[in-house]
Every structure is written in structure tokens, then in C-alpha cells.
Amino acid sequence: MTEELLIETRDLTVGFPVGGRLFNKKTLKAVDGISIGIPRGSFFGVVGESGSGKTTLGRALLNAVPITGGHATYHDGEVRYDLSTLSGTELKDYRKRAQLIFQDPYAALSPRMTVRDIIAEPLEVMGLTASREETDARVREIAAKCRLNLEHLRRFPHAFSGGQRQRISIARALVSGPRFVVADESVAALDVSIQADILNLLKNLQSELGLTYMFISHDLSVVAHSCDHVAVMYLGRIVESAPTRKLFAAPRHPYTKALFSAIPSLDPDDRGRAxxxxxxxxxxxxxxxxxxxxxxxPHATDLCKAREPVLQTESGHAVACHRWQELL
Known part of the structure; x- marks a missing residue:
């Protein structure tokens, strides 16, 4: 039985023109020919270094940056959208179905608005409620799910810690009832103990509300804790993709192996082996x-320098490397 995909891309490309001169313009390909499928109800992880294109991929799937090539589709029951051509009423409807949890909980919230107003703003902008009473009821409902009480709703963001602020950001993202949520480094700015609390909250909300996450991170230990499937990005491309257990048990791409070897170990004998x-x-x-x-x-050959490897899939484990079988 095949998994039903909520988000699917085919050769997705996002490029930005750079350079000021008429005859010296270049295109920065932040996302370069990516084909992925995100199953409904999954916790899909995307990892890689800064500059690998993770955030741009997430924003492209939210239609927050223009798609310049390829295709991306959203398919939820009878609702189907081509994300590269969304506009007008369809785009407004998609905004209700796809939301973003920002990385920095301190910069993501307006200091001049109460928590109630912050969470209620999407409902008011999208016209999802008919009265203030209905808005307040929805705000209280989603706040309770995110472990915020009535007293919290009367306060301003400066009165909260980083973890509490991130719960406010999550409540704001979920108040419109989305099906697809992009979490962009949403625990990177938090202490380790608070990270675990937020990750557990996201998992609980996933099962309770039927959410599908795209979880962007550079922290492989966080990804291992939460995600069902992981895609590894490098310079705008997917270099390896597999279910989390398979990827962590036997990484195949040299880049993935290097990322894994850099995870800090508590074993003194492992130090210095990165x-x-x-x-x-x-x-x-x-x-x-x-x-x-x-x-x-360190394993590159003349073939690697001359020909770009194709992403090959074997038993659900995809890798783009000419020599991966030799390096196992």
C-alpha cells in the first residue's frame, strides 16, 4: 500500500536574479531540481548546512517565494493546488491550509500586541470567524492545546520565556486550522530541555489535529527524535533521502556521513574521530x-568532477553519489 502524499514536487527550482549590470546578471539557484513527496500525517525532516536551501524549499512550498521551475502540488482530499500557479482566491484558501512556525520566538511576535491579539490576527485577516466571541472561543481553544492559559492571553510577549513564546507562535500558526506546517529551525534558539518540550508538543498536536510537518533543522539529534523521514540537502539539491531509522543506521552519501560524525559524543574514546x-x-x-x-x-574521482550523479532509490533509500556502493 502506497502512502498518500499531501505535498509532491517534481524538479522544483527556485532561482533569484543577482548582479546589477545588464550583461552581468546571474541566477542564484537556491533550490535546484528537487523531487520529493511528503506523506499525509508525516513528520518530514530536511537537514543540511546553512546555505543548502532548506528554508527556501520550505517557503516555496508555502508559496512565500516564487517557484521558477518544475512543479509542486498540494493534494488534500478533493482539494488540489498547483503551487506554482496559485493566485487570487485559491492562494487565500491555501494560506489557511499551510502555515509557518518561525525560528526565532523573540523576533516573531509583535511587542505591541497582547498574546490574544497575536493568536487572533490570522482569524481576523482571513475572515474565518464571524464575531469577536467566536474569535475569542477559537483563540482559547488553540491556546489550551498549546498549554497557554487565560492569564497568558492578557499579557505581552516580553513577559514570557523563549519556550513560552514559541508556544504562542505555534498557537498562531495553528489557529486557522492548517493541514501542512513548515517548522523552520523552530527549536534552534531554545535550551535543550525546552527543545524536548516543544518537540513533544508538536508531536502531540500532530496526532490530535492531523497535521503534516516539514521540519527544517541543522541538528541531526533533534531530527532523529522527531522525524519519520529525512532528506539531506546540499547546495540546493537532495543528496540523500530515507526513513529516519534507515538513514541513521546506514548513511550512504559522504556528506551525510560527515554530518553524522560531527554529532557530539559522550564517549571519550570517540572524541577527535569526527x-x-x-x-x-x-x-x-x-x-x-x-x-x-x-x-x-575526500572520495571524489574524475567521474565525480565531470558528471553529476542522479538520485537513485533502492529499498526506499535514495542517494546521489557515484561511489556510494564502494564506500559502504
């Missing part, structure tokens, strides 16, 4: 030929 990545991630406006990772890969 595989160091030499150099920096190349500029998206001047990408190397062949495999995009070959400039930093």
Missing part, C-alpha cells in the same frame, strides 16, 4: 561542475 569537511560550501551563483560536493569530498 570527519572534518574541508573548505566552505560553494557559492550558489558559481556552482562546481559534476557532483556539487566533489570540492569537499
Amino acid at each position: 570527519q572534518k569537511l574541508e573548505g566552505e560550501i560553494p557559492s550558489p551563483t558559481n556552482q562546481p561542475p559534476g557532483c556539487k560536493f566533489h570540492t569537499r569530498c
Whole structure:
């Protein structure tokens, strides 16, 4: 039985023109030909270094940045949208169905609004409630699910800790009743103990409200705790994708292995064994030929430098590497 996909992309590309001169313009491909499927009800993780295109991919699936190539579709029951052509009434309807939880809980909330007004704003902007009483009832309902009480609704954001602020941000994202939620590094700014609390809250809300998450992170330990499936991005492309257990048990791409080896260990004998990545991630406006990772890969050959590997899938585990079988 195949999983029903809520979000599906085919060769999705997001590019931005850069350069000020008429004959010296380049295109920065932040997302470069990505094909993924996010099953309904899943906790789909996307990991990679800063500059790999994770956030741009998430924003493209929210229709917050323009899609410049390929296709992305949202399919929920009888509702189906082509995200590359959304506009007008369809776009307004999609805004109710897809929401974003921001990374920084301190910058994401207006200091001049009470918590009640912050959570109620999407309902008022989208016209989802007919009266203030209906709005207040919906705000109280979602606040309770996010472990906020009535007294919290009367306060301003400065009165709360980072974890409490993030619960406010989650309540604001969920108040419109979305089906798809992009969580962009939503626990990165929090203490470790608070991270676990927020992750457990997201998991509980997922089962209670029937949510599908795209969870963007650079922290593999956080991804291992929460996600069902993980896609690894490098320079705008997916280099490896697999169910979480498979990926952590046997990573295949050299980049994924390097990320895993950098996870801190409590075992003193493991210290100093991390595989160091030499150099920096190349500029998206001047990408190397062949495999995009070959400039930093210790296993690169002339084939890697000349020909770009295709994402190959075997038993649900996809990898884009010419030599992955030799390196197992």
C-alpha cells in the first residue's frame, strides 16, 4: 500500500536574479531540481548546512517565494493546488491550509500586541470567524492545546520565556486550522530541555489535529527524535533521502556521513574521530561542475568532477553519489 502524499514536487527550482549590470546578471539557484513527496500525517525532516536551501524549499512550498521551475502540488482530499500557479482566491484558501512556525520566538511576535491579539490576527485577516466571541472561543481553544492559559492571553510577549513564546507562535500558526506546517529551525534558539518540550508538543498536536510537518533543522539529534523521514540537502539539491531509522543506521552519501560524525559524543574514546569537511560550501551563483560536493569530498574521482550523479532509490533509500556502493 502506497502512502498518500499531501505535498509532491517534481524538479522544483527556485532561482533569484543577482548582479546589477545588464550583461552581468546571474541566477542564484537556491533550490535546484528537487523531487520529493511528503506523506499525509508525516513528520518530514530536511537537514543540511546553512546555505543548502532548506528554508527556501520550505517557503516555496508555502508559496512565500516564487517557484521558477518544475512543479509542486498540494493534494488534500478533493482539494488540489498547483503551487506554482496559485493566485487570487485559491492562494487565500491555501494560506489557511499551510502555515509557518518561525525560528526565532523573540523576533516573531509583535511587542505591541497582547498574546490574544497575536493568536487572533490570522482569524481576523482571513475572515474565518464571524464575531469577536467566536474569535475569542477559537483563540482559547488553540491556546489550551498549546498549554497557554487565560492569564497568558492578557499579557505581552516580553513577559514570557523563549519556550513560552514559541508556544504562542505555534498557537498562531495553528489557529486557522492548517493541514501542512513548515517548522523552520523552530527549536534552534531554545535550551535543550525546552527543545524536548516543544518537540513533544508538536508531536502531540500532530496526532490530535492531523497535521503534516516539514521540519527544517541543522541538528541531526533533534531530527532523529522527531522525524519519520529525512532528506539531506546540499547546495540546493537532495543528496540523500530515507526513513529516519534507515538513514541513521546506514548513511550512504559522504556528506551525510560527515554530518553524522560531527554529532557530539559522550564517549571519550570517540572524541577527535569526527570527519572534518574541508573548505566552505560553494557559492550558489558559481556552482562546481559534476557532483556539487566533489570540492569537499575526500572520495571524489574524475567521474565525480565531470558528471553529476542522479538520485537513485533502492529499498526506499535514495542517494546521489557515484561511489556510494564502494564506500559502504
